[in-house]
Amino acid sequence: MIDVSLQLSVSDKRRRFDLDIAFATDAPFVALYGPSGAGKSLTLQAMAGLLPVRAGHVKLNGRALLDTAANIDLPPEARRVGYLFQHYALFPHLSVRDNVAFGLTSWRKRLKADDATRVDELIESFGLTAMARSRPATLSGGQQQRVALARALACNPQVLLLDEPFAALHTTLRRQLRAELRDLRQRLGIPAVIVSHDPEDVIALADEVFLLDGGGVQSSLKADDPGLRAALEAAP
Numbered sequence: 165m166i167d168v169s170l171q172l173s174v175s176d177k178r179r180r181f182d183l184d185i186a187f188a189t190d191a192p193f194v195a196l197y198g199p200s201g202a203g204k205s206l207t208l209q210a211m212a213g214l215l216p217v218r219a220g221h222v223k224l225n226g227r228a229l230l231d232t233a234a235n236i237d238l239p240p241e242a243r244r245v246g247y248l249f250q251h252y253a254l255f256p257h258l259s260v261r262d263n264v265a266f267g268l269t270s271w272r273k274r275l276k277a278d279d280a281t282r283v284d285e286l287i288e289s290f291g292l293t294a295m296a297r298s299r300p301a302t303l304s305g306g307q308q309q310r311v312a313l314a315r316a317l318a319c320n321p322q323v324l325l326l327d328e329p330f331a332a333l334h335t336t337l338r339r340q341l342r343a344e345l346r347d348l349r350q351r352l353g354i355p356a357v358i359v360s361h362d363p364e365d366v367i368a369l370a371d372e373v374f375l376l377d378g379g380g381v382q383s384s385l386k387a388d389d390p391g392l393r394a395a396l397e398a399a400p
């Protein structure tokens with residue numbers, strides 16, 4: 165069960181954006197769908213503990229990662245959240261292996277033996293062993309996406325947050341990687357939240373979709389709703 169309620173504002177000198185979003189679901193694969201600027205990425209960032217929240221909660225199977233009413237606000241590293249950032253945000257100066265290990269290493273400390281084993285297993289399971297010492301810029305789009313996924317899984321997460329995981333890929337590869345992601349999530353047995361503005365991502369993956377606009381949830385639909393495709397295509 166994912167139970168999210170978030171109120172927060174972000175601003176710079178010229179602009180301010182208010183997010184006021186709430187959703188709760190038992191669906192194993194959840195999509196947040198909506199136009200550019202709807203507040204999808206901010207929602208994931210706040211769930212991961214990367215943004216200050218004025219009021220609200222983030223609960224995962226009853227475990228509070230954030231609950232402002234109860235003064236609970238776990239730091240990102242304690243939330244056990246696997247985060248795949250939009251555009252992957254791989255570190256260009258680090259090798260594939262160091263990118264995957266990044267969340268497990270403290271500054272200047274070496275990787276613990278069992279963490280090192282986990283990193284190598286992840287690298288192997290994503291077919292990245294041959295390029296473990298290469299830098300991300302020398303990898304194809306699909307390979308970079310796998311590095312980003314392996315990095316998100318390195319912390320042994322309780323939930324996966326995926327921000328536009330297919331945006332940089334061409335159509336055939338998208339189709340293939342959607343199927344891989346669906347199988348991977350099932351194998352891991354953890355819930356996932358995907359952010360997308362591609363109806364095909366939602367139709368292929370999500371058990372339930374929340375339609376966002378203007379910083380809030382406008383409506384929600386289940387995967388078996390016969391009006392799903394039409395609703396996604398009609399959304400702003």
Ligand SMILES: Nc1ncnc2c1ncn2[C@@H]1O[C@H](COP(=O)(O)OP(=O)(O)OP(=O)(O)O)[C@@H](O)[C@H]1O
Pocket residue numbers: 174175176179180181198199200201202203204205206207361
């Ligand atoms: N620090 C900030 N100051 C002011 N506005 C911000 C700040 N950060 C984000 N925003 C604005 O908040 C809105 C929501 O941003 P968010 O990244 O969540 O959108 P999104 O739905 O993920 O869009 P996209 O699909 O284009 O990634 C946008 O209009 C963005 O410009």
